[in-house]
Amino acid sequence: MSQSERNARVRLVDVARAAGVSKTTVSDALNGAGRLPAATREHVRQVARGLGYRPNATARLLRRGHTRLLGVAAREYVDTPWVYADLAYFSQLTTATTRAALSHGYGVVLLPTSGPEDCWLDMPLDGVFVIDPVAGDPMVGDFLAAGVPVVSDRRALSEAGSGARENGRWVDFDYDGAARQVFDHLEAAGARRIAVVAATATACFHQRSVGTYHDWCAERGREPRIVLLPSPGVQQMLDAVRELLAADVPPDALVTLVEVSPPLLLDTIRRLGRSVPDDLLLVCATEDPAASYTDPPVTTLSFLPGETARAAVDLLVDRIEGRAGDHGRLFSADLRIRSSSAFPGRRPALG
Template sequence: MTAAANQSGRRPTTSRRLERAGIRDVAAAAGVSITTVSDALNGKGRLPDETRSRVREVAERLGYRPSAAARTLRTGRSGLIGLTVTTYGEEPFTFTEFAYFAEMARAATSAALGRGYALVVLPASSRHDVWGNIALDGTVVIDPPDQDPLVSELYRSGVPVVSDGKPGNCPVTAWVDNDHEAAVLGILDHLSEAGARRIGLLTGTSTDTYTRLSTEAYLGWCAKVGQEPVYEAYPAHDPAAGAVAADRLLARPDRPDAVYGLFDPNGTDLLAAARRYGLRVPDDLLLVCCSESDVYATTEPPITTLSLKPRRIGTTVVNLLIDAIEGVDSGTGVDIARLFPPRFRTAGTGPPPGTLMPTELIVRASSQRRSPRTTVNPPRPPGEV
């Protein structure tokens, strides 16, 4: 059998190989043509069931596995989706650092696998060495900074890009984000209703969309209700800096009586800082932070958190991306991205479609004052919602 396969297969110069069986070997062993094998295995063409099953059996017997590389080259599709992970500093990658990224990545992986795609973890740095060597059908970009050159180049080269986080100034196929403004305003309202008179913010120094939008929403709210902004910013990727910033915030002469921390560890940081200054939570200080971690359910006291629902985001991002990938070529055979090149698309058809997803405020003890100090004159005028 094997000898026959080797003999009848047309291998011109190189005499004999003991490599894995190729489609040619299967064809020879089954006594049919390559076309028939391909059609039989892929369920295409018009073949009687008998031929189909016979070919399949032979392929199974030879342990035939189609070459993914050849298939990719031929079809132009690899079944691979890039997942950029933000890389602070040099080597460490944040896709497991924060619970948000971890959950999001997990949901994205799951959604992709469910549709037959696999995720490739890639750094956000634009080193071509790695990016250029991988055939990607599309890419998920997590929270791209303004004018990300990597995103621009990907989009320019025709790879669909869907971002988690509204992109600042770079073109993407689509984007998904939370309604950060609504979330922050909701928290500020919540704190006001709990009796807060002066709400502080613990924010970051980076320019990512989340930080920017949240901070802007805070400042806008302050302007609207007439409160002087009280905030401290620190590099969010530095775990030690958060504690210092929390300390700074509570050490200010205009110390806030409520604080919202934008980053996951801020709850712990603020709690520790409050303890250090002898402030009781929630009696002297109301606390809310944005986190996906459930440790805040068991802290003393439990801390109110804002969940961005990263799993929903991850799932949505991947599904949007795969829709774009499969919509391009599968339908009419018309390549949309080519009909509307990036430069025309950005200017012509307007901004890329974005989806805003709701957040969820998990109210715990840290933001509920048992004996509210005041029930009149809430900081925010009741007329405005």
């Protein structure tokens, strides 16, 4: 029998038998509980170490009413539940969430976003971070109804109703302000025919960004130039760009609100006979670090995955552990202006 096999079979009762004490005494000695003589406590610990005994951390936490596990789900991708892991924003967000959780002594579980209704409720979680919830999202409401603390956006909590006041916390962005900042920047750079590629998802980011674009165009008497993708993907994204640039009067600026590789996008634009920024300004909503190394460097709209994750975890852990704290955090997106969104002769302050 190998050492690992022997250790795996050591139970509390085995330690008690070897130490010549009761199971209660062993439990108290190993957990620092009870009124035991120091010599007895040390004797039990030495016997446990000698046998290779390891306490069942999961069972111990469950007895205390906590698993120290936080769930994370990106709800924008309900129909394609794992595609978000391939995108720079969600990859950085989940990584930052894991790091923030570990700093508080918690682990992270990536939750499925599709499957039987309520399947997520069978998972023993202390709290949940629901990213980009869809309109009327059942996941947020179901967890709150079950008494599980949730961090999501303000719309999702207001729609959830019951339990949101006590167990709901939020992190959110000024999406309207972020979109206007992009369009105003491009207009100041000389653009008059701004086109947009976005998704039909009902997550706040897409709905409010698209709504702001339509409002912004109406205020200036301009016709919106927009392609909405029902299922965002690399090929669909590039096809949308080709469609927009093939117009009789093509756009002089392009904003992509669906994440795409900046080098791949620039290559596609060049193959279509257009030059960035000479005759097409470009802004991408992406966290892809390659954006600052392309030729030209690409202007990006960042939704701060690291800062968002830390705020979400802090809010969630404060609620789980019963500490008074904020109910939410509102962020402003970061427009990082680079050469792709400045006409020649109008060089931006590089970011």
